[in-house]
Amino acid sequence: MRSFTIFILAVLALALSGCTKHEAPGVVRLRLIMWGKQDELGFYNESLKVFYKDHPNIRVDVELIPWSRMLDKLLICTAAGDTPDVCRVDSTYFTPCAAKSVLECLDPYIAADPTFDIKDFYPEAVKGWGMYDGKVFGLPSDVDIYAMYYNKTMFDKCGVPYPDETWDWAKYLSAARKLTKDLDGDGKLEQWGCVPDTWWQDYVWQNGGEIVTKNNKRCLLDQPAAYEALQWMADLRGKRHVAPSPSDSADIGPQKLFTNGQVGMLVSGSWAAPLIFKKEIKNFDYDVAPIPRGKRRAAFMGGAAFGMLSRSKHKKEAWELVKFMTSPTFQGYYARTQQIIPSRRSVAESGAYLYLKDKPLHKQVFIDAIKYGFVIPNIECSREMNDIINNEMVMATLGKRSAKETCMTITPIVNDLLMYNRPRRRSNAGGR
Amino acid sequence: MNEKTQDKGSAAFRIIWWVVYLLAFVVAPIAITRLYKQTGDSSTLLKIALPLGVFCVFLIARLVFQYTTRNMTRIARKEATEGYMCILPWLIGFVSFTLGPMLFSIYISMCDWDIINAPRFVGLANFQQALFHDFRFIQALKVTLTYAAFALPLGLTGALLVALLLNQNVKGMSIFRTIFYIPAILPGIATAMLWRWIFNPENGILNLIIGAINPRLLPVASVLSLWPVAIGVGLIVAVLIVLKGVQILVRRTESAWVGVMWLVLALPIGGLITAGWSTGFGLMKVSLAGPLPLWLGDPAWALPAFIIMSLWGVGGGMIIYLAGLQGIPTQLYEAADIDGANPVEKFRKITLPMLSPTIFFNLVMGVIGSFQVFTSSFVMTQGGPHYATLFYLLYLYQKAFQYFQMGYAAAMAWILFFIILLCTLLVFKSSAGWVYYEGEVKGRK
Numbered sequence: 059m060r061s062f063t064i065f066i067l068a069v070l071a072l073a074l075s076g077c078t079k080h081e082a083p084g085v086v087r088l089r090l091i092m093w094g095k096q097d098e099l100g101f102y103n104e105s106l107k108v109f110y111k112d113h114p115n116i117r118v119d120v121e122l123i124p125w126s127r128m129l130d131k132l133l134i135c136t137a138a139g140d141t142p143d144v145c146r147v148d149s150t151y152f153t154p155c156a157a158k159s160v161l162e163c164l165d166p167y168i169a170a171d172p173t174f175d176i177k178d179f180y181p182e183a184v185k186g187w188g189m190y191d192g193k194v195f196g197l198p199s200d201v202d203i204y205a206m207y208y209n210k211t212m213f214d215k216c217g218v219p220y221p222d223e224t225w226d227w228a229k230y231l232s233a234a235r236k237l238t239k240d241l242d243g244d245g246k247l248e249q250w251g252c253v254p255d256t257w258w259q260d261y262v263w264q265n266g267g268e269i270v271t272k273n274n275k276r277c278l279l280d281q282p283a284a285y286e287a288l289q290w291m292a293d294l295r296g297k298r299h300v301a302p303s304p305s306d307s308a309d310i311g312p313q314k315l316f317t318n319g320q321v322g323m324l325v326s327g328s329w330a331a332p333l334i335f336k337k338e339i340k341n342f343d344y345d346v347a348p349i350p351r352g353k354r355r356a357a358f359m360g361g362a363a364f365g366m367l368s369r370s371k372h373k374k375e376a377w378e379l380v381k382f383m384t385s386p387t388f389q390g391y392y393a394r395t396q397q398i399i400p401s402r403r404s405v406a407e408s409g410a411y412l413y414l415k416d417k418p419l420h421k422q423v424f425i426d427a428i429k430y431g432f433v434i435p436n437i438e439c440s441r442e443m444n445d446i447i448n449n450e451m452v453m454a455t456l457g458k459r460s461a462k463e464t465c466m467t468i469t470p471i472v473n474d475l476l477m478y479n480r481p482r483r484r485s486n487a488g489g490r
Numbered sequence: 491m492n493e494k495t496q497d498k499g500s501a502a503f504r505i506i507w508w509v510v511y512l513l514a515f516v517v518a519p520i521a522i523t524r525l526y527k528q529t530g531d532s533s534t535l536l537k538i539a540l541p542l543g544v545f546c547v548f549l550i551a552r553l554v555f556q557y558t559t560r561n562m563t564r565i566a567r568k569e570a571t572e573g574y575m576c577i578l579p580w581l582i583g584f585v586s587f588t589l590g591p592m593l594f595s596i597y598i599s600m601c602d603w604d605i606i607n608a609p610r611f612v613g614l615a616n617f618q619q620a621l622f623h624d625f626r627f628i629q630a631l632k633v634t635l636t637y638a639a640f641a642l643p644l645g646l647t648g649a650l651l652v653a654l655l656l657n658q659n660v661k662g663m664s665i666f667r668t669i670f671y672i673p674a675i676l677p678g679i680a681t682a683m684l685w686r687w688i689f690n691p692e693n694g695i696l697n698l699i700i701g702a703i704n705p706r707l708l709p710v711a712s713v714l715s716l717w718p719v720a721i722g723v724g725l726i727v728a729v730l731i732v733l734k735g736v737q738i739l740v741r742r743t744e745s746a747w748v749g750v751m752w753l754v755l756a757l758p759i760g761g762l763i764t765a766g767w768s769t770g771f772g773l774m775k776v777s778l779a780g781p782l783p784l785w786l787g788d789p790a791w792a793l794p795a796f797i798i799m800s801l802w803g804v805g806g807g808m809i810i811y812l813a814g815l816q817g818i819p820t821q822l823y824e825a826a827d828i829d830g831a832n833p834v835e836k837f838r839k840i841t842l843p844m845l846s847p848t849i850f851f852n853l854v855m856g857v858i859g860s861f862q863v864f865t866s867s868f869v870m871t872q873g874g875p876h877y878a879t880l881f882y883l884l885y886l887y888q889k890a891f892q893y894f895q896m897g898y899a900a901a902m903a904w905i906l907f908f909i910i911l912l913c914t915l916l917v918f919k920s921s922a923g924w925v926y927y928e929g930e931v932k933g934r935k
Contacts (some may be wrong), residue, residue: 309690445873449876456789
């Protein structure tokens with residue numbers, strides 16, 4: 059027993075002594091967390107060398123994690139108190155991060171820094187995924203916007219004129235009808251005109267509908283503008299058969315159907331061209347056109363922003379890094395190599411992006427779409443809301459229920475959710 | 491206390507221990523609190539308080555040990571020490587990693603907590619919300635219970651059948667055993683990806699097989715489901731029953747009442763068989779003629795797909811059954827052979843009772859396991875389509891780590907704890923009636 063006691067005391071002594079970090083004096087190490095694959099690490103480290111030239115006292119450790127784990131990581135890091143200093147946040151979870159004070163408010167830094175001008179950024183982007191409650195919490199770094207890709211080769215073969223900005227839903231449908239074909243004559247369709255993307259919001263917005271009210275208090279999917287649009291979308295596959303049926307598209311996904319050359323038109327994000335199409339499209343030529351308009355023009359818009367974590371210990375240096383990651387230098391580099399739409403007007407409308415040789419050639423379409431881009435509502439519980447809506451929406455896309463019935467089921471549930479989440483937000487604000 | 495165990499040094503040692511207790515439980519906490527109030531530095535505080543906490547736990551354990559063994563002889567005390575030493579690895583892990591979070595989660599389950607901001611006490615509101623106001627909670631419970639109701643008996647009998655097969659004396663048996671066991675040790679994610687391919691409605695192997703068989707089965711099913719066929723089958727059964735009754739009445743092998751009962755029952759039984767036959771084959775005909783199932787894409791087929799997939803894991807139960815089968819003494823079977831028992835009797839009267847402790851173990855593990863399905867639904871469906879595969883643990887995970895309602899998730903965890911506890915208790919209580927242990931004196935109740 060005695061030797062055991064001594065052993066325990068020795069262990070305790072070791073634990074108490076703790077461990078200290080050894081750091082070169084004067085150098086601040088920042089942790090920068092982003093999503094991406096490990097092979098992108100080289101790209102970031104290379105582009106950061108420009109940053110080191112101006113800031114010799116800062117070194118940056120880049121951490122890359124999968125996109126889907128980003129929000130969990132940020133929140134849990136903050137809860138544990140061991141956070142990175144700078145992070146990239148996606149527009150889909152920017153609001154929870156800002157509302158839960160994971161992100162630092164950037165207004166004081168912007169005000170104190172004469173070299174920084176926020177007016178160069180697209181105001182739609184800053185408002186969409188940089189501001190919460192009237193304050194800036196993140197600087198947009200890039201824009202993702204939806205447009206319609208089309209298979210030029212297939213259009214030529216079927217004798218359909220290319221889509222342009224005059225197209226509306228009627229023209230879209232008639233073109234889709236002409237493109238839908240049974241190629242080998244076995245009674246089953248092999249080629250379809252279009253495929254509804256998983257982002258159904260486009261259709262609602264184009265039809266003049268909204269998902270929730272401006273004050274985020276009530277769900278508006280029970281309005282005719284919303285459910286009629288969704289019914290139209292569901293009918294593309296169900297009633298009109300110009301889109302692949304659920305069993306034809308299961309596990310393949312809309313992008314893959316397009317790159318296989320099975321679908322003529324695909325509404326998808328600007329990210330699809332560099333990330334997927336560049337590698338996978340080999341047998342045909344493609345370009346991009348504005349999404350056909352409904353009652354009004356609308357395109358799903360999102361993007362990413364760089365923010366500073368509120369528990370960072372080196373906020374002065376972190377601000378410099380945030381500034382660099384959204385600077386014209388880095389955005390230009392990013393646009394040239396990765397074909398990402400810059401969030402600064404000066405970069406986006408320069409040769410750095412607009413006149414790149416890579417497909418699709420009509421990049422102006424994306425830039426124009428920013429004006430009528432819609433960002434998903436800034437709600438703290440947006441993830442739970444989307445899960446609920448998507449789960450119910452399956453019934454409409456499978457044709458088991460009408461879109462109206464589906465929307466009538468969704469609305470009270472989402473209203474409940476918005477109610478349940480409201481007092482909680484107020485109490486948090488009071489507690490801080 | 492046994493006086494022989496006390497040597498001269500122990501009195502001095504006891505005084506030292508009392509000083510240590512005083513320091514650890516009274517002086518150190520007061521000093522730390524003072525220090526924190528003065529400096530306000532929580533990180534250094536944690537560096538001191540954490541090891542102190544561990545040390546206090548050790549001291550409490552020592553006190554408990556001394557108190558519980560105070561009346562023991564030296565040998566008994568030594569045995570007790572050895573016992574505690576044997577469970578020590580588990581005990582250390584439990585106390586340092588599980589006990590704290592468990593107690594904390596009780597508190598959290600009564601709070602509104604989003605991980606970042608301070609928890610706000612809300613009483614039993616989380617439990618109330620879950621049990622009475624959350625349709626997804628009810629759905630999650632329904633999905634889990636339905637899955638358990640099908641997957642558990644299927645898995646138990648499936649594993650037993652495979653184990654019986656693999657208990658035969660055939661050449662290369664170890665290879666077969668390995669093949670059947672491999673799926674059980676594959677990681678859950680790999681299995682889920684694999685089954686996603688199998689369930690693919692267009693190119694998956696399952697639908698390819700069904701698609702190939704369907705056209706051949708369809709004419710058979712449509713003929714069998716015709717009314718004349720169903721009525722014919724019912725009539726034949728009824729006539730056989732009547733004959734049996736007449737035979738009893740004529741030959742007087744049993745009492746006349748039994749014979750009359752057979753006669754009376756002939757018509758209802760025949761009718762039931764007719765109805766069952768026609769509905770069964772009718773349903774089969776309809777499903778064969780319809781489109782192939784979308785499996786994971788269709789709310790009606792997603793959960794059945796998961797139940798089919800659960801059969802993939804029978805290897806784990808099988809290996810335990812095999813061990814149980816190998817443990818049955820062969821002389822029992824030899825004795826039965828001499829008495830002229832047939833294989834079915836041997837299985838029912840020897841194998842099953844002798845195997846009952848193994849079945850019991852597999853049942854308990856199966857109950858717990860089927861309530862805790864997570865990986866497969868997380869990877870394959872994320873709870874969709876239309877909540878068809880929203881397993882309890884998946885919903886709990888979503889609430890905790892995707893919607894950041896930790897309090898709610900903790901409340902759900904405790905509800906699940908009590909459900910599993912209840913089920914396990916029921917199984918344990920019932921075990922007295924059907925589980926036999928070797929060397930047990932009492933017979934069947």
